[in-house]
């Protein structure tokens with residue numbers, strides 16, 4: 001496995017590349033131009049600048065998360081072609097700085113959704129929490145709560161300017177059924193995948209988080225069957241997956257190791273994290289250690305190991321520890337993610353059963 005770390009960029013995060021260099025085993029930086037909203041042009045100079053910072057510290061630039069997809073593409077409006085052209089322009093530019101995998105998602109309106117950003121765990125740390133009953137009919141209420149909780153930070157997919165027009169967005173999605181969303185995704189893929197084949201970049205869709213529809217909006221990457229349907233939309237090795245155990249693991253019916261065994265040759269990016277799912281369907285993010293939550297993380301790593309997985313991996317979210325929540329992005333502190341890496345590499349190396357395993 002090729003271990004990576006999601007970094008928000010210089011001056012954009014309290015975690016620097018020098019911090020990351022001290023975490024054993026990290027080979028690559030997962031990066032993006034985080035100030036770009038979906039549909040904006042990515043200028044080559046900006047791309048080059050970040051890529052240079054990353055390579056100067058000896059890291060690979062191979063994974064970008066995310067290049068977000070404009071709502072017009074997801075809704076299927078006539079303006080989608082213009083935004084797909086911009087997307088293709090970004091793919092071509094990213095190829096010139098060594099990008100091999102682009103992670104993106106196709107969730108309507110909201111990226112990952114939680115109801116609380118700093119829910120205290122019994123050990124005194126805190127983490128992202130989802131309370132089913134708190135998802136009411138009023139998305140505005142939830143949006144305000146999340147934006148307030150995030151304070152100074154803008155979280156991916158939670159851009160205040162875009163969410164200010166929530167009513168309009170919901171109205172625009174009114175006719176978008178699950179089938180329609182699948183066919184809009186197919187339209188998008190049929191245009192971009194030939195370019196990816198040409199420039200050798202794998203597209204890796206991120207599953208929906210949580211793995212069920214919310215606020216009446218369809219969510220289509222959520223289970224074994226929907227993933228199979230997705231892969232068949234465009235049956236090219238360049239049309240692949242980010243397999244996020246945290247997102248898919250919110251539904252205990254998803255047998256994650258079995259899904260990894262089935263889909264491993266189309267998984268290009270593994271997000272590994274644990275969630276504890278309660279009987280009423282609420283869930284909270286916990287440490288990577290398998291026995292702390294509902295995801296058998298060691299078994300997940302074993303499924304990758306068995307299949308000789310050589311793709312990119314990152315510890316997904318972590319808890320906020322030792323007071324760092326005052327100063328870090330929700331879910332993206334330093335300590336728990338660093339410990340998560342050591343857990344993942346520990347399991348992997350023990351499976352290698354080799355002294356000084358690589």
Ligand code: CS2
Pocket residue numbers: 065066067103104105111112156157206209244271316331
């Ligand atoms: C990420 C997602 O922070 C997270 O939960 O896994 O925001 C992810 O970056 C996007 O869904 C991918 O487009």
Ligand code: MN
Pocket residue numbers: 206244246247271316
């Ligand atoms: Mn993820």
